[in-house]
Amino acid sequence: MREIEGKRPPLGTLDVAFHRDDIGLRPLLPEAPTHIPVNLDGQAVVLADDVLFTGRTIRAALDALTTYGRPRAVQLAVMIDRGHRELPVRPDFVGKNLPTRRDEMVDAHREGVDIGGIVK
Numbered sequence: 001m002r003e004i005e006g007k008r009p010p011l012g013t014l015d016v017a018f019h020r021d022d023i024g025l026r027p028l029l030p031e032a033p034t035h036i037p038v039n040l041d042g043q044a045v046v047l048a049d050d051v052l053f054t055g056r057t058i059r060a061a062l063d064a065l066t067t068y069g070r071p072r073a074v075q076l077a078v079m080i081d082r083g084h085r086e087l088p089v090r091p092d093f094v095g096k097n098l099p100t101r102r103d104e105m106v107d108a109h110r111e112g113v114d115i116g117g118i119v120k
Contacts, residue, residue: 012036014047016060040069046093050108052078055089079108 002008013032017023047061058076065074077093082100100106100115107114 010037012038014061014064016057016064019060019063021056021060034064034068036068040065040071042072043069044073044075045071046075046077048077050078051080051082051106052076052089052091052094053082053084053106055085055087058089059087080106080113082106 013035015032015034045065047058047065049057049061052058062074065071075092076089078091079095081091081094081097083097084100084102096113098106098113098115105114105116107116
């Protein structure tokens with residue numbers, strides 16, 4: 001962004017844990033605390049996530065985002081899109097489409113992507 005636009009956009013973090021629809025069905029994982037450095041009203045916001053699977057985390061992120069304002073537009077960027085959507089969520093930017101079985105684990109990290117054990 002800095003090379004194209006000449007400036008770096010503000011970056012923030014968003015904890016979606018309490019906006020999820022599966023609280024009590026799975027353990028709450030420690031997330032980064034929410035830090036939104038600008039007023040979101042009227043802004044274009046890009047949500048970024050590592051792995052897009054069912055779409056439920058993104059739905060929770062959209063709910064959490066409205067706590068901090070009413071953006072003009074929200075786009076979604078993901079490193080890995082593995083399919084298996086349960087909600088009508090489609091990313092605007094995708095690093096890699098990675099077909100997987102529903103029961104496989106996918107872990108994206110700095111060194112690459114691991115497809116591992118079976119989810120029970």
